[in-house]
Amino acid sequence: MKIAFLYIAEAYQCYHGATIALELATRHGIDITNYYNDPETPHHLERVRLAAGAPAAPCLPLHRSKFTTLMQSIRSLGMFKNLVLRDNVAELNHYDAIVTVEDTVASARSLGITHPRLIYGPHGCGDRARGFTDEVRAFDYVLLPGEKSARRMLKSGLIQPDNHTVIGSVKLETCAMLHRADGPLFSIPRPTVLYNAHKARGLSSWGRFIEPMLELFGRQSTFNLIVAPHTKMFRRRSHAVRKRWNTRTTPGILIDTGSDRCVDMTYTSAADIYVGDVSSQVYEFLITPRPCVFLNAHGIDWRNNPDFAHWHLGDVVDDPKDLMAVMHAAPARHAIYRDRQVEMASRSLGNRSPGAARRGADAILDFIRS
Known part of the structure; x- marks a missing residue:
């Protein structure tokens, strides 16, 4: 056969x-x-x-x-x-x-x-x-x-x-087998936030949130930030464009536009808080229940829409100026969402x-x- x-x-x-x-x-x-x-x-x-x-x-x-x-x-x-x-x-x-x-x-x-x-x-x-x-x-x-x-x-x-x-x-099982380099992602140990934006037109939070997010995280010393958008976002961009974004990395902000780590669950495993929009990677992150924050960049009426069921697993931010306050509150508010995270991750990941x-x-x- x-x-x-x-x-x-x-x-x-x-x-x-x-x-x-x-x-x-x-x-x-x-x-x-x-x-x-x-x-x-x-x-x-x-x-x-x-x-x-x-x-x-x-x-x-x-x-x-x-x-x-x-x-x-x-x-x-x-x-x-x-x-x-x-x-x-x-x-x-x-x-x-x-x-x-x-x-x-x-x-x-x-x-x-x-x-x-x-x-x-x-x-x-x-x-x-x-x-x-x-x-x-x-x-x-x-x-x-x-x-x-x-x-x-x-x-x-x-x-x-x-x-x-x-x-x-299959992906969870596959990524659990992979050999990865040891060592921390950041030189300063802090709680780590993963920003995982999708590229989907009309849904992605990247255009509205990325620059305010980099500015906000650049001015604080509580969190480290991983910026690892869906790998398709930069797939069609030139090497020069990808390099320009990657070189904006700082000691407390890691920007990755398409390395192996973007696709093998390195970042979803390493992060303490997930920030995103519509990527299914949120469920990969939730193999261990942790705080989530979702970005509604387009004023979507999402509450009764099954396409946004995962937005019930954390607080939803509509305005970039509110992001850092929500981030600081996320660990304490996680108890509100934890049981629902466990249930939905189980139904999604099987x-x-x-x-x-x-x-x-x-x-x-x-x-x-x-």
Whole structure:
């Protein structure tokens, strides 16, 4: 049986699927090939493989036509994932199944990829509507981290009772294996705040909050601050732009626009307080309940909106001038939110016992063989 793992988007998605591929590769009669679009992907796949102590599997770049190559050379325009899929129809049709953590692959059938079963595992466990779109219906089988996602998708008719399995968070399990450099992130030990802004248009807090935040934290000596936005925010920016932001780091403020630490839970593990908007990384932070603060930069009416369920896990700030007062109050106010954090993290992240990748591999094989 031949199975392709398709990493057609940014390399950070490796942490959501690579260990399932490694587990499947240990099974008799299963041939695994990794295909990638982002040239940084092999580095991350190898990092996961070494941490798992697994043998190497084939890792191939997806073919790109001259037109696709030209379009991708304009970094600001994106990765042209559908063009890349179209360029690889013949290659991918040789497989019995394609496993992906990117919903763009929902277009595979319309592009001519008709033979393989399509298997999808979302690369996150957040609340916003982007994770619950009609694209999910195009997949033959779906692997989900927790019951929250399963119930919402079932209610919306995106999945059926017999075409999904809840396996737990593959990313949590993967990142727990990784080898990281020892040593503190800051020379002065203080409570550490992580600011994790998303790039989502109309939802991101970055444009309104980043400069006031840097000014406020630069004038105080109570907290250290990690600024680590979603890795896609700077993915299309030039090296010069990223360097300009990174060099604004100070002894008490660490700015990281895209290192390995932005994608491997280094920062969510190290922080004492989480500050963000709509990233599902808040649930990764809440594997240990801790204070959270959420930034409503666009005046969103969020209280009865399921896309912002996580904003009930901490105080919400509408105006940058209120941020530091809320930050100082967050530890004392954490008791208000702690029980709800535990409940929602459990429903989002699912089964945290060892074996998420094994459960995913078992579900994939059971589905294909049935």
